Amino acid sequence: MAGRAEADNVAMRGGYSLATIGAKHVIDGASELVMDALDAMELAKGKGAFLITDMGTADAGTSLDMMGTAMARVRKAAPGRGIFLIYTDQAGNDYNAIVANVLAESSPLPKIDELYVSMSPIGFYRQIVPAGELDFGFSATAMHWMNGKPCNIPDHVHMTGATGKAREMFTEQGRRDWETILLHRARELKPGGRLVFCNFGIDEEGRYLGNTGGISMFDTFAALWQRFVDEGTITAAEFEEMTLPQYYNTVDEFRAPLEDTSSPVHKAGLRLEHIETRVVKCPFREDFLKHGDAAKFAPAYVPTLRSWTESTFRGALVPGRGAEAAQAITDAYYQAYVDIVCESPEGHAMDYVHSYMTISKQ
Ligand SMILES: C[S@@+](CC[C@H](N)C(=O)[O-])C[C@H]1O[C@@H](n2cnc3c(N)ncnc32)[C@H](O)[C@@H]1O
Numbered sequence: 001m002a003g004r005a006e007a008d009n010v011a012m013r014g015g016y017s018l019a020t021i022g023a024k025h026v027i028d029g030a031s032e033l034v035m036d037a038l039d040a041m042e043l044a045k046g047k048g049a050f051l052i053t054d055m056g057t058a059d060a061g062t063s064l065d066m067m068g069t070a071m072a073r074v075r076k077a078a079p080g081r082g083i084f085l086i087y088t089d090q091a092g093n094d095y096n097a098i099v100a101n102v103l104a105e106s107s108p109l110p111k112i113d114e115l116y117v118s119m120s121p122i123g124f125y126r127q128i129v130p131a132g133e134l135d136f137g138f139s140a141t142a143m144h145w146m147n148g149k150p151c152n153i154p155d156h157v158h159m160t161g162a163t164g165k166a167r168e169m170f171t172e173q174g175r176r177d178w179e180t181i182l183l184h185r186a187r188e189l190k191p192g193g194r195l196v197f198c199n200f201g202i203d204e205e206g207r208y209l210g211n212t213g214g215i216s217m218f219d220t221f222a223a224l225w226q227r228f229v230d231e232g233t234i235t236a237a238e239f240e241e242m243t244l245p246q247y248y249n250t251v252d253e254f255r256a257p258l259e260d261t262s263s264p265v266h267k268a269g270l271r272l273e274h275i276e277t278r279v280v281k282c283p284f285r286e287d288f289l290k291h292g293d294a295a296k297f298a299p300a301y302v303p304t305l306r307s308w309t310e311s312t313f314r315g316a317l318v319p320g321r322g323a324e325a326a327q328a329i330t331d332a333y334y335q336a337y338v339d340i341v342c343e344s345p346e347g348h349a350m351d352y353v354h355s356y357m358t359i360s361k362q
Helices: 004-008 021-028 031-039 064-077 095-102 164-188 217-230 236-241 251-259 283-291 294-315 323-343
Strands: 050-055 083-088 115-120 134-140 189-202 270-280 352-361
Touching: 021 064, 021 134, 021 270, 021 283, 021 352, 031 064, 031 134, 031 189, 031 352, 050 064, 064 083, 095 115, 134 164, 164 189, 164 251, 164 270, 164 352, 189 251, 189 270, 217 236, 217 294, 217 323, 251 270, 251 352, 283 294, 294 323
Parallel strands: 050 083, 050 134, 083 115, 134 189
Antiparallel strands: 189 352, 270 352
């Protein structure tokens, strides 16, 4: 069963990949890194099935094209080996949506010989496959979800807006969470195995999701909920409870356990082969720049923000309100966000900021 923290960060339900075309662009952009990493492995010499995980896959829709190309590459390089692809997410994920995407007529996976697909509800904070059995681990836009939140942030909803003790507690748990993720992967991987991660983070210029020079998305979330507190719609305690259990590592924080020779991760044999940051433009903003119609932009844009924040925000409203009232407040909140964007669309964009990494096991 998912615990409270885990249930709260099940970010997407149904239709995920439809609402998040930008996330697909991020993964498509990682294709080359994945192919290079596969090419660097001696696939034909490997023994047994080629085992790959897609961690934090949501409905598998955003990675499907990339995965089809990658699995076709493995099939060609190692015709004698079966391929075992395990889609993994949290216990509360919508696994039926994975089934629908993987078996869809347009899916490339059923066309690949000797490819077997399975699903695992074991999150990346635990070991997912037996020790020494994993050839390749992939994950996109998932590992910023923490292993529970260390504390509530009194005056913001996100660690990027936290200060003082709250920021320190997030930083310390962010460090431990990244180490935990890596240590489990170190145990799973075969020597010579690879990991490719596209993780949300803070880039060298201090940019992060929805904060790339225009209006800060996280500041807008917080200011809008503060308005709901001031108007008496929600309580200050509910606002605090809305803290998103997320941590965005800087590039140095991603590097540290992989490069510090005294770190248990380095001792376990993981090595950073490549890291770069990229900004992938918000597709809704890009459309707006073409059509210039704020009334079209706002209701198209806000659902992508809603898709991954709603469960945390609505979950913070006290149960005593009842489900209908909580839904009404949540609907009013996202409508208010639409109204803000509609009235003044300039600067609103959820540009993605990722660190793309390739990691190998010695
Ligand atoms: C933004 S979606 C990313 C989906 C897909 N990988 C993509 O890039 O489009 C984040 C996913 O991470 C999952 N997630 C959050 N915490 C997780 C954990 N501890 N273990 C596995 N998945 C987790 C969420 O349930 C959600 O499906």
